[in-house]
Amino acid sequence: MTDVDDPKPATTPNPPHPPGLNAHLVVDRPPFHLDITVTAAPGEVLALLGPNGAGKSTALRALAGLLPLTTGHLHLDGTPLHHTPPESRPVGVVFQDYLLFPHLTALDNVAFGPRCQGATKSQSRTQAAAWLDRMGLKDHATTKPRHLSGGQAQRVALARALATNPRLLLLDEPLAALDARTRLEVRAQLRHHLADFEAVAVLVTHDPLDAMVLADHLVVIEHGQIVQEGTPADIARHPRTDYIAQLVGLNLYRGHADGHTVHLDPGPAITTTENLTGPAFVAFPPxxxxxxxxxxxxxxxxxxxxxxxxxxxxxxxxxxxxxxxxxxxxxxxxxxxxxxxxxxxxxxxxxxxxxxxxxxxxx
Incomplete structure (x- = not known):
């Protein structure tokens, strides 16, 4: 009879991270403290919305690697990036002021990314030309930034970010520098381009209209914490803080519901059509x-x-x-x-x- 070693017990491997973005961002910059968790699937546009000083830009800089995490993690398509230097991350950034290189043409601005990734000058320019064509800027390839309109500069900055084939696209108040009329046109164009983007896009904004129009999912941040998240329609219909209520144009109150009456504390009662029991919000438009x-x-x-x-x-x-x-x-x-x-x-x-x-x- 031959001795046979007992089989080793089967081990269950750790489940892989799903594709897309999975991040727990903790940044301590006394007296400010950011602690948020964000996830997004490929093809999804996630908007970080909040008032000035809420922590939106801090979160974006942490995602880009421009600001180190105090603790937490950042996984992109299952790959940990929290210790990866920013220049080695598959991340594209469109900054609020676009930060185009003033001495380079639109073509060479867009070609800069592929060139840094090792493409030849000819290959980089070919890729850049294709991106400018997609952005409707074929005729502005030789134009320098100072001769571009605000909307054109925004599209060049977007093309420059996309030309590196990022798996994460970060947009920092991308429409803030535009006048009202240009903003309307460029917002529609940006929505079209984001719909074609197959990876994750994160939009930072304090403008509720930009967030509602461009994003699939909203994360509202106040004082470094997430106070509400969901689809634009859900957040517009069910605000949970005064800040959100003001953004979407509603009067908002909190109280205790007893049937069709919500008793405010402090304050009077409000009669509603919903039948609820317990803590409740009640809202109505001006x-x-x-x-x-x-x-x-x-x-x-x-x-x-x-x-x-x-x-x-x-x-x-x-x-x-x-x-x-x-x-x-x-x-x-x-x-x-x-x-x-x-x-x-x-x-x-x-x-x-x-x-x-x-x-x-x-x-």
């Missing part, structure tokens, strides 16, 4: 608010509050009234209506909102 100089009688609105006008400002083609009193809120009304009500700071008003125009959801 356009849902109707103002009266005298307490209305016979109104079908279930919500009525006595307020005072704290301020008035033009908001698009309407007047936005900032109200204090029983319930601080914003109300939108036409210029004619504001004149007929003789609204002015200090004026006493009654505000009504129909229950059907509110939206309540669990906190």
């Amino acid at each position: 356009s849902a608010v109707t103002l009266h100089r005298n307490r209305p009688t016979g109104s079908s609105a279930r919500n009525l509050w006595h307020c005072e006008v704290a301020g008035l400002e033009t908001h698009g083609d309407q007047i936005r009234a900032d109200l204090t009193g029983e319930l601080p809120l914003a109300a939108d009304l036409t210029t004619v209506a504001a004149a007929e009500l003789d609204l002015h700071p200090g004026a006493s008003v009654w505000a009504t909102v129909k229950a059907t125009q509110t939206h309540a959801y669990p906190a």
